Amino acid sequence: MKTLYKNADILCRTDAGYTVIKNGFLGVDGKFINWLSDKKPVEAYDRTVDVTGKLLMPGLYNCHTHAAMVLLRGVGSGLPLQEWLFDKVMPIEDKLFENEIRAGSELAVMEMISCGTVSFSDMYFFPEATAEVVSASGMKANLNRPVQAFDPNEKPTENRRVKEALALYNKYNGFADGRILIDFCVHAEYTCNEDVTRYLSDFVRERNGNLHIHLSETRREHEECKKKYGKTPAKWFSDLGAFDAGAFAAHCVTVEPEDISLLKEKNVSIVHNPTSNMKLGSGFAPLKDFMDAGINVALGTDGAASNNNLNLFEEMHLTSVLHNGFHLDPVSLNAESVLDMATVNGAKLQRRENCGSLKVGNHADFIVIDLHKPHLTPCLDVPALLVYSAQGSDVCLTVCDGRELYKDGVFLTIDAERVYADVRRITEQLYS
Secondary structure, eight states: OEEEEEEEEEEEEETTEEEEEEEEEEEEETTEEEEEESSOOSSOOSEEEEOTTEEEEEOEEEEEEOGGGGGGTTTTTTSOHHHIIIIIIHHHHTTOOHHHHHHHHHHHHHHHHHTTEEEEEEOOSOHHHHHHHHHHHTOEEEEOOOBOOOSTTOOGGGOHHHHHHHHHHHHHTTBTTTTEEEOEEEOOGGGSOHHHHHHHHHHHHHTTOEEEEEEOOSHHHHHHHHHHHSSOHHHHHHHTTTTSSEEEEEEOOSOOHHHHHHHHHTTOEEEEOHHHHHHTTOOOOOHHHHHHTTOOEEEOOOOTTSSSOOOHHHHHHHHHHHHHHHTTOTTSSOHHHHHHHHTHHHHHHTTOTTOSSOOTTSBOOEEEEEOOSGGGOSOSOHHHIIIIIOOGGGEEEEEETTEEEEETTEESSSOHHHHHHHHHHHHHHHHO
């Protein structure tokens, strides 16, 4: 089916920055954009959607989350990361199985598409259930089976998580017409031993895969690694070959100058998670240093237990104001750079070609913002409006690969009431 969206202000990215096509036309043929102009196309379309008074922009990329943790929204609030994770979160996670993960993933997908996210990078268990949810929803996702090895003597061939990770890759990589990609994951330095990390890193390199990790999220994690191994977590991962193919690291709050140089040398992307880092008291990632080094930086929400939502508009806002305030410099991080983190940089991290920006030939992944709101009036500077004023609730349409997933408060690919009922039943069981 061919659809024409007309009379929208369309946010486009060029080599010179962002520009807006006023009262423009965007045509979709199948899952690709085939027209983008201020002029109406000559060719006919099967349907036309009038988006007068609205802004059409690229969809957002949530590059680090634990989707099904929406079932733990608010658990352990007010605790530092180590206590929060080991004392509060993990005991609940021990009760989560495939049915719970499926319901949690459905709720997370609903939350993300209603806030304008078209693709996410997930790190959680029972990823097969999440893959089936994503497939049915119409979203995109990079999924993995996190690998951990708490026993320092455990061998890779004995680790069931490694076997599950390899099986997931073989079954689901490229699933749902390419909307689902399978990455690999070592959860963190402090949850995995050297032999297992080296083994999985070799497997990733042999397949030119993408490795998703937690890295130097807290000072405690960073310093304990140095005390244990005589090196930083970044150096520990690098020495084990984890960065020899492709990799992206969440958090990187406590990193040293040598780490930044190493991450740049190895072409590792970084995922900034400002809300989670602030809520858990982890600190400020040196975002300006990453950008000055030329490192690709994307945005993530982390899980809803440490955020407590999956709203990337909130992450964009916090990213800009926090770092400008920290550096006492109102121009250290501009709105266009933050928009890049949430769109094209995320697509690059996920290895999704022809995604993340609006142009003819790219995938039709876009969202529509209702500008008829007091806090979005007047619209004088579109990038600034989106980063500093817009809310996830301003999204009135989400389109992924040309398919409308969410429109005017209605979920078009998910039975929302069934999901709410499933989640209510599961939470009663988990917390009774």
